[in-house]
């Protein structure tokens with residue numbers, strides 16, 4: 001018998017970012033007992049890093065905005081692979097969720113009239129992002145945290161879930177270890193909300209932290225839930241490229257929203273060269289019109305730097321490959337140039353609008369962005385794919401298991417618009433919390449299967465059995481990241497994807513030989529050894545999905561299939577675990593879109 | 606590539622000690638990179654906290670060459686090259702292991718402070734009107750990333766261990782953000798005076814000096830709170846005025 005402590009709740013929420021906190025608050029408001037579990041300390045989840053803002057059609061800056069336009073923008077950005085019901089709910093409910101944050105103490109930047117200020121972002125027709133300088137995520141997570149701690153939620157910090165426990169078809173709990181002493185915990189639960197975020201650590205160059213090992217995706221998958229659209233991974237066009245140790249750290253799109261331009265080594269603004277068909281006619285003629293747009297001229301159209309992320313990232317890769325890159329393999333992002341327009345006050349303006357970018361470059365790269373251009377290149381940023389959920393309730397294909405935020409699929413389709421994640425977290429976090437509480441009330445509690453608990457406890461301790469003779473888990477992780485970056489990165493092709501799938505087979509074997517030493521007290525080597533299973537699961541799901549989508553769409557770019565395919569416009573990729581334990585990937589027809597929604601899309605073309 | 610020597614505190618309890626490691630360092634590397642490299646090369650069980658690697662989450666607080674710092678924002682090039690880099694955990698809280706301390710006390714203090722209580726919305730959609738000028742001060746406080754470096758250097762906590770009586774600079778900043786929030790209707794002055802003993806602070810400004818978010822903790826948060834307390838509890842003339850003037 002292994003040793004563990006048991007906790008009992010009606011709802012457990014795994015993850016304390018924006019989605020998890022919002023879900024926990026909602027579930028608690030429904031009067032059930034809620035436990036909130038997170039790998040880091042409270043308030044440190046990824047959400048804290050979000051910079052640019054949160055999209056909602058408040059129409060405070062441009063009164064032509066409304067939920068229909070936001071819906072149409074989201075669908076177009078996602079190249080129409082989005083779950084249209086989620087895109088509808090998201091656009092409709094985001095404004096209320098923003099106002100709710102204000103009611104809980106958030107202090108957004110203001111318009112002259114004293115309302116919440118909104119800024120431009122790629123793919124949004126109007127200034128739509130509520131923000132606080134470039135630290136919007138901090139504002140969101142702190143607001144939810146400071147409100148949440150007074151709602152009777154039990155928080156378990158620095159606790160990592162490594163398996164979902166099942167009773168028949170449904171989930172009934174979770175098995176976890178605590179970082180401090182490595183002790184085991186069993187959480188019994190009526191319903192479970194996954195809010196674990198993304199998978200960026202599967203790649204070498206990423207804006208994501210150690211937490212992003214795809215735990216939620218993998219836990220749900222192994223518990224029998226379907227994943228969806230895992231080929232769609234967003235490479236943000238602007239990550240830092242120099243110095244090497246900060247490669248991948250994000251440079252917010254807000255820089256371009258405030259007028260930042262992209263240039264190559266010849267000083268050319270290369271984004272003007274190629275406008276994708278979906279956006280013809282909605283892009284500025286010349287730099288002058290672009291500048292008018294970012295300074296609020298309603299007649300002007302957006303500069304091409306504010307096209308969707310997939311397009312901008314591909315253009316940057318193309319410039320670099322053509323030998324027109326910056327000294328360290330990126331291109332130039334220049335906000336300092338606005339001094340031509342604003343004169344001496346531009347310095348103050350940049351520091352006020354982009355304070356953390358100013359500090360980040362000053363302190364980490366020795367670059368003063370008010371005077372010099374930045375060097376930037378694509379970085380792995382966000383996963384559109386995730387746990388397949390019902391649009392209204394956020395329940396996965398496993399009864400009692402819900403998902404919200406980055407680990408859930410659907411809202412963003414083939415490409416996410418900037419700012420649509422923070423709003424996603426609160427819109428669907430709330431829904432997941434509400435429906436999970438309801439589910440827990442309506443269904444009798446399940447019972448924990450001891451054999452399952454024993455088996456996972458044994459698996460967790462296996463790295464110690466191998467000890468020093470096992471392989472270094474950090475080495476396996478780093479090799480995997482290199483392989484994924486090379487073969488499943490920003491541009492893909494059949495041969496490399498095939499090699500990736502095969503290569504992953506080897507990595508699975510290596511992961512089983514990973515060893516840990518010393519003891520269970522706060523031991524990152526051991527944690528990394530266990531994380532490998534999740535990383536490999538999401539890597540395999542992404543590689544296999546990318547392999548069978550033989551077209552280029554949104555964030556998924558195939559060298560061997562450079563165009564969109566009408567056939568594949570109709571399908572989502574579904575991933576599930578077969579009874580023999582192997583991974584099954586298939587393309588499944590999408591539900592036909594509701595007529596009224598199709599009309600909104602057509603009217604906004 | 607050049608090599609550098611690092612002395613990192615390892616272990617827990619009485620067993621805590623400095624251990625020496627050598628690793629390659631390249632251009633632009635920060636202290637956290639070196640810790641990760643050492644972890645991957647030779648000390649996989651070396652415990653440390655981090656998340657964002659960009660000074661945004663406040664997880665990686667430590668004492669680098671005796672100075673309270675975010676490891677991810679401290680460049681090796683800025684540290685004297687002729688001596689090893691010493692990395693120790695922050696000291697105002699109990700050690701867990703290696704570079705990790707038990708900061709849970711901070712979360713308990715925050716829970717005690719009376720939460721935000723807004724006035725009725727100004728608009729029908731449930732929103733409020735606030736001018737940018739009126740929220741700027743609060744926005745300064747809300748930049749806090751809860752790194753607890755200010756708590757680490759405050760002598761009331763670090764040397765006098767008055768954790769049971771004193772909230773520490775972080776939570777005066779938090780309280781100030783609430784007290785000066787244009788929408789808030791709650792009054793926390795008595796709580797700050799009697800339970801939080803803000804009076805123990807003798808304005809040494811050590812906290813302000815280490816804040817990585819450059820929040821002027823003492824001048825903008827603590828001193829105005831102390832003044833408000835004086836006004837409300839100790840100054841008879843103001844007290845008289847108060848009877849006729851609405852709060853805030």
Ligand SMILES: Cc1cc2nc3c(=O)[nH]c(=O)nc-3n(C[C@H](O)[C@H](O)[C@H](O)COP(=O)(O)OP(=O)(O)OC[C@H]3O[C@@H](n4cnc5c(N)ncnc54)[C@H](O)[C@@H]3O)c2cc1C
Nearest residue numbers: 015016017019039046047051052053161197405406421422
């Ligand atoms: C640098 C950066 C900037 C960004 N800027 C923006 C922006 O401006 N606008 C925007 O809309 N989006 C932005 N994004 C994206 C957005 O921030 C994220 O997608 C979003 O915050 C994810 O939130 P979440 O609640 O889903 O997960 P997270 O906030 O990542 O939280 C995940 C939680 O799950 C926990 N967890 C994970 N696995 C386990 C486990 N096994 N056991 C227990 N707990 C677990 C973690 O500890 C954590 O608490 C940005 C992202 C980055 C990286």
Ligand code: SF4
Nearest residue numbers: 759806808809810812
């Ligand atoms: S100014 Fe006050 S709170 Fe800040 S360190 Fe000094 S005594 Fe502590």
Ligand code: SF4
Nearest residue numbers: 749750752753755816
């Ligand atoms: S006030 Fe500054 S030093 Fe203190 S916790 Fe906040 S960010 Fe850190």
Ligand code: FES
Nearest residue numbers: 656657658663677
């Ligand atoms: S890792 Fe986030 S502040 Fe250093």
